[in-house]
Amino acid sequence: AQSVTQLDSQVPVFEEAPVELRCNYSSSVSVYLFWYVQYPNQGLQLLLKYLSGSTLVESINGFEAEFNKSQTSFHLRKPSVHISDTAEYFCAVKGEGFQKLVFGTGTRLLVSP
Amino acid sequence: NAGVTQTPKFRILKIGQSMTLQCTQDMNHNYMYWYRQDPGMGLKLIYYSVGAGITDKGEVPNGYNVSRSTTEDFPLRLELAAPSQTSVYFCASSQDFGGADTQYFGPGTRLTVL
Numbered sequence: 468a469q470s471v472t473q474l475d476s477q478v479p480v481f482e483e484a485p486v487e488l489r490c491n492y493s494s495s496v497s498v499y500l501f502w503y504v505q506y507p508n509q510g511l512q513l514l515l516k517y518l519s520g521s522t523l524v525e526s527i528n529g530f531e532a533e534f535n536k537s538q539t540s541f542h543l544r545k546p547s548v549h550i551s552d553t554a555e556y557f558c559a560v561k562g563e564g565f566q567k568l569v570f571g572t573g574t575r576l577l578v579s580p
Numbered sequence: 581n582a583g584v585t586q587t588p589k590f591r592i593l594k595i596g597q598s599m600t601l602q603c604t605q606d607m608n609h610n611y612m613y614w615y616r617q618d619p620g621m622g623l624k625l626i627y628y629s630v631g632a633g634i635t636d637k638g639e640v641p642n643g644y645n646v647s648r649s650t651t652e653d654f655p656l657r658l659e660l661a662a663p664s665q666t667s668v669y670f671c672a673s674s675q676d677f678g679g680a681d682t683q684y685f686g687p688g689t690r691l692t693v694l
Binding site: 471476499501503508509510511512513516517518557561563564565566567568570571572573 | 670677683
């Protein structure tokens with residue numbers, strides 16, 4: 468079975484500062500990794516995902532995440548955040564084959580001016 | 581495409597009442613899911629369906645029932661509401677189950693049981 472750990476429940480940061488949201492996973496099989504974002508009072512939407520190949524994946528709004536197999540991590544980064552990035556971010560993992568998507572507990576990113 | 585739609589947006593129930601949370605998707609997805617989201621707990625899978633007429637339990641199915649008579653609809657039924665079922669409920673759908681297929685989420689239903 469797979470599991471996901473997001474150690475930071477909340478990350479406060481000032482606008483235009485860099486941010487890293489941490490995600491570690493455990494699995495006995497090869498995995499696919501996801502970051503979903505939930506803006507206030509909305510459902511989750513996919514931010515980016517790692518399938519295979521290049522370990523660095525990027526989203527259209529400036530976020531990136533790097534798959535590190537040796538450290539079983541998939542941390543999310545952005546070099547300069549905006550107020551509009553304020554949201555809750557969920558890391559999720561799925562094993563190969565007929566496996567369910569398993570979510571972490573989420574990290575609330577709070578961007579202030 | 582409207583994507584995944586859920587009704588109602590909010591509901592308050594008394595203990596012991598029943599209700600159905602509606603979920604509809606217009607993407608012709610085979611797979612549909614119900615999750616509940618509790619503060620600090622992430623999302624927990626309640627039930628899922630791999631196609632019309634086929635459903636299966638997720639991680640936290642107790643107190644809930646589902647049916648899937650059409651590809652588009654996947655209602656979630658609470659028969660005897662309990663305070664422990666106070667949560668935000670999300671429906672989602674995907675084209676595939678295996679692999680890295682994206683799940684598309686509805687806007688959620690916020691349920692309070694008093």
